[in-house]
Amino acid sequence: MAKIWQKSITVNELVENFTVGRDRELDAQMAAFDVLGSLAHTRMLHSVGLLSKEDLDAVQHELKTIYKDIEAGKFTIEADVEDVHSQVEMLLTRRIGDAGKKIHSGRSRNDQVLVDLKLFFRHELQEVVESVDTLFRLLIELSEKHKAVLLPGYTHLQIAMPSSFGLWFGAYAESLTDDLELLLAAYKITNKNPLGSAAGYGSSFPLNRTLTTEV
Secondary structure, eight states: OOOTTOOSSOOOHHHHHHHHTTHHHHHHHTHHHHHHHHHHHHHHHHHTTSSOHHHHHHHHHHHHHHHHHHHTTOOOOOTTOOSHHHHHHHHHHHHHGGGGGGGGTTOOHHHHHHHHHHHHHHHHHHHHHHHHHHHHHHHHHHHHHTTTSEEEEEETTEEEEEEEHHHHHHHHHHHHHHHHHHHHHHHHHHSOOOTTOTTTTOOSSOOOTTGGGOO
């Protein structure tokens, strides 16, 4: 089967296998985020008149069905399909006809890859923050619990000021607040919408980028 990007030259199979590598396996990890991006993008297409209400309803319904399949572990990228974007679009087209092809309007593969990655990173950062918050609360609890359990503080290997186990737990908790500031900065950078860049030069469609941020 010809690839989307393939022109008149056939790529050597060994070269293709080397460059593609684990793309299909890694793409599968992006599937849920690809669907979320398409849900937002198609709502925007409808708002600017590029997708009818009928088509929007059909696309949204099937995208949500695909999302449930992904969550249930029932989604796979078929062997002759280029990538996760093509798999989602193909499933839609099979189920609802030409309306499924319209989800690609106003965006390129570059758009979709960037959106998928940003949503993935955002999700991972949220999980890290939740884990750090859990650890922070535990350390604060231990700090309060052991605040009266004495521990010698050392300076230049000599016993100096009295300290406590509680103080040490609190110190580690305090250091986590700095880590959370860094995670917040990473989240702010990640939480930006690349849709509309297309292949690098924008799109002639009247896209509304503010609506596609509602993911």
